[in-house]
Amino acid sequence: MRDVTIRPARPEDLGSLAGRLGQDRFFADRLDRQSESRGVLLTAWRGGLVIGDVYLWLEPAEEPEIRRYLPETPLVTHLEIHRDHRRQGVGTSLIGAAERLLADRGHDEVALAVEIGNTAAAKLYTRLGYRDWGHSAVKCYSLADENGHRDVEICDVMVKALAR
Structure with missing residues (x-):
């Protein structure tokens, strides 16, 4: 995607x-x-406009199950593409950039959580080489709002080995 930075x-x-x-x-x-x-907040830009982002969580996971089974594994989180730029390869490019950055930093694998029922995202991650982690689903939490409330999602965790 030459027109995306x-x-x-x-x-x-x-x-x-x-x-x-x-x-x-x-x-x-x-x-x-x-x-x-x-962490690292990667952004995608086209024509001077931000069109997407993904966040690389480098600190210990908030979810106890992920901390237990994947204690040193960074997480790809919050992949988001602006509605006018979806299905154009931007998400795939952001994930690829995230994986390269992590491999360059010496990480052997990466993980992510996908909300159960988000079949489009699960298909994308499977196509990109992510596999089920072999444990049960986990509760994932949103950033707390101004009142301290956090939304809860039930998510499957997927992992991928990184090439170095």
Whole structure:
């Protein structure tokens, strides 16, 4: 995808991310985590507009089951593509960039959680080489809102070995 640039988000991107993709609290949180080397927020840009993102969670997982079975494994989270740019390979490009970055940092595998029932995402991840992790589904939580409420999703976990 020659017309798409993928790069880590910068603090000055917050307005574009929130304005185009919404979720200003989420992006502010992920940029803070990135500044502390706890993750990487990769962004996809086309023609000067942000069109997608994915976050690489590098700190211990929030989910106890993932911490137990995959204690050192980074997580690909929050793959999001703007509605006008879906089904054009942007998500695949973001996942590929995330995997290369992780492999370059010495990681042997990567994991992700996909909400049960999100068959389109599960098909994409399977096509990209992700496989069920062999344990039960887990509860995944959203970023807390201003009242401390977190949404819960039941998710399957998938893993992939990274080529180095």
